[in-house]
Amino acid sequence: MLKFLLKRLLQTLPTLLALMILSFLMIRILPGDPVLSLLGERGATPEAYLEMQKALGLDQSFVSQFLNYSSQLFRGDFGTSIFTKAPVVKEFFTQLPATVELSFLALLLAISFGIPLGLFSAYKKNTFWDPLLSGVSLLGYSMPIFWWALILILFFSVQLGWTPVSGRIHFIYEIPQVTGFYLIDSWWSANPFAAFWSSVQHLILPAFVLGTIPLASIARFTRSAMLESLGQDYIRTAHSKGLGVISVLFKHALRNASIPIVTAIGLMTGALLTGAVLTESIFSWPGLGRWLVQALLARDYPVIQGGILLIAILIVAVNIFVDLLYYKINPTLKSIESEAH
C-alpha cells in the first residue's frame, strides 16, 4: 500500500516540476510587456512601472528570477495577488471549501441518479426505454452547461421564484467559519434551521447544473458496463438457478460492473473542475473557478501562476486518493502486487 502510494507520488513529480517551469515562463516568454498591459498606456508613469515590475518579480536577471521563484514555491509561498494584496495560497484555501461543497453535492446527485438510470436502460434493452433514456443521456452529455444554468435560473428563479439567483447563502445569516462548508457551518449560526435551509436553496441549482454532464456520462458508462456483465455466462446460470430479477441485477451484474463504473467516476475530477469554472461564474459562487476567471480577466499574473499550480496539485492529490480507493476495492490489483514480490 505504502509502496503503491510512493510510486504514484514519484510519477507525478516530473509533471508538477514541468508545470512549475511552464508557469514561470508563462508571463516571461509572451509577446508584449506584462507590466504595461497591467498598468495600461496611461497609468505607466516611470515610478508605477518600476513598482509593478518589482511586484511581479521582473526587475532581476532571468536566472535569479527563477531561483527566487522556485525557492519561494518550496517554502509554500505561491506569490501575492496584485489587486487584493493577499497571499495566493490563502485565497486558494478560502475559496476551496465552496468548490468542494458544490462539486461533492453535484457528484452525489450524478451518482444517485446516473447509476439507476443506466441500470434501468440496460435492463430494458429491447424496449423503447433504452433508446429514450440513451437519447436523454446523450442530450445531457452534449449540454452547454452555461446555457443550461441560465435556462434553469429563468425557470426556477425568475418564473417560479423557488431558488435564489446567486451566492451561497442569504446575506442576513452570519455563518461562523468552522469547516468552510455552509451546510455544516450553518448549524453553528444564530438561526441554524433557517440558515441551513437557505444554504440548501442556494446550493441546489448550481449543484444540479454542475452534475448534469457527470450524471449523463455515469448513466452511459453504467449502461455499457451492465450490458457487458448481463451478457456473461454467470448471469445465465444465476437466472437458471431461479434467482429473482432484483437479486441477479444487483448482486451479480452490478457488482461485476462496478469496477468500470467506479473508474469512470474517479476520472471526473477534471470535468467537475471545468464545470465549476462555468457554474461558479454564473451563480456568483465564491469558489476556485470564479476566482481563476476573475484573475484571468484582470490579468492578475501572480494569482494565475500560483492558482494553476495549486489547482494542478489539487487534481493530482484527488487522483491519488481515487487510486488508493480503487486499490482497496479492486482485488486484482493486490494480487498483481503480491505476485510481483
Place this chain on the structure above:
Amino acid sequence: MKSINQLGFYGVSLFVLVATLGPILAPFSPYEIISTDAVSLAPNLAGPHYLGTDDIGRDFLSRLLYGARMSLIIGLSVVLISMSLGVSLGIIAGFYTRRLGPVIMRLTDILMSLPSLLMAMVVVALLGPSVKNSILAVSLVSIPAYIRLLRAATLEERAKPYVEAGRSFGLSDFRLMVFHILPNCLPVIIVQGALGLSEAILSIAALGFLNLGAQAPIPEWGVMLSDGRAYMETSSWLVTLPGLCILFVVLSFNLFGDELQEKI
C-alpha cells in the same frame, strides 16, 4: 437505436448547409443596427425580424446564421490544426518508442495536467482574448487526445506483419509511417475528428461566454449568450436561441461520432 443515430448525420448536414449558405439566407447584416424604435423586438413570424432583434436592434436571425458559419469555421480550424499535429506526433511517439516517444508523452502529460478548458482559458487570457487566439488555445489543448489515440494505434499496427514486410523491402521509416501505418489508423482519426469538432465548438462557445474568446460585436453564439444574459428576464429569446443552436450542433456531432464508431 439506429434511427436515432442517423439523426446525427442529418443534423450535421443541416448545420453545414446553414453555415455555408448563412450569408445568403440572412435577411439582414449581422452588424448593422436596423431597428431603433424599440430596445429589442420580440420574435415575429410575420417578419421582417423573424426571430426578433437583440438589445441594440440588430436582426437576431441574421446573427444566429452568421454564428453558425463562425462555429463551423472555428471548429474546423481547431480540428485541422490539432489533428495534423496530434496525428503526426502520435504516430512518431508510437513508432520511436525508445527516445522520441517518451519525450512526446511527457509533454502530453504537461498539457493534460490541467483540464482542457481551464488550460485553454489560461492560454487565451495570456495571449489576449480574440477569435484567433481562442482557436490556437483550443487547438493546443485538443492535441493530447489525438497523440494518445494514435500512439496506441501505431503500437498495435507496428507489430503487424505488413510493417515488417515493408521494412524488409527497405522502405524508409517515413514511408512506413505515412503510407502504411497512417491509412490503417484512419477510422480512429475520423471518429476522434467528429467528437473533437463537437468539443471544439463547445469550448469556443464557453470561452466566448466567459469573455475570454471572441469579442463583441462578432456574431458568435457564446458571445451572444453572454450579451443576452443581462436581458434574459424581458427578452428570453436572446438567451434561449443561441444556446439551443449550440446544443443542437454539439448533440448532432456526438450522435454522428457514435454512429461512425459503430460502423467503422
